[in-house]
């Protein structure tokens with residue numbers, strides 16, 4: 640999955656660009672999902688009922704009306720939403736969430752905060768007549784074919800989004816790692832690469848562990864062991880001698 644963020648201030652053309660990119664992805668027969676940050680209240684029919692169901696303890700409320708469904712559920716923020724999209728789409732557009740500073744196209748005019756320039760891929764101006772000097776970055780004007788082809792090329796060049804575990808095996812979190820991948824396209828998430836970080840054997844026979852289970856073991860054991868006196872960085876080996884009933888007799 641590739642992830643592209645469309646950031647910018649209000650009414651800067653983010654949604655218009657997202658719409659056009661979705662239509663192109665669909666034409667290419669790619670599946671596309673969008674995460675949009677909405678300021679203010681969600682305007683959903685039946686929202687009150689949905690919120691009541693969540694308050695009562697439901698994990699998710701699906702509000703259905705004439706072939707469309709609103710889904711209300713509690714989330715743990717942007718990473719949680721990205722994780723939900725992983726594996727289910729080819730392209731994920733994130734509209735808004737400026738502070739996340741993911742690889743992005745900055746839409747509209749206005750000063751781009753310095754700390755948000757790190758992952759800047761291009762600037763997009765919906766209004767072609769309003770040519771503003773950029774800071775040396777690629778500037779795209781209006782929603783014409785040239786602009787959309789340029790954005791397609793940007794999407795093509797994006798690295799795959801990492802495994803989404805936020806496990807820290809790469810020395811940072813998944814968003815931080817994805818930002819680094821933009822500068823160094825050869826980098827690959829160690830979890831995705833199938834790098835084995837945990838080995839579990841029972842009676843000398845190795846069991847196969849998914850990256851997620853490896854991460855679970857690693858973080859649980861590390862969290863416990865690093866508190867012990869004498870702990871130092873390195874590989875950890877634990878052998879549990881489990882006696883059968885017969886052996887105990």
Ligand code: SF4
Nearest residue numbers: 801804806807809828
């Ligand atoms: S190793 Fe991969 S899954 Fe873990 S935090 Fe880094 S990028 Fe994310």
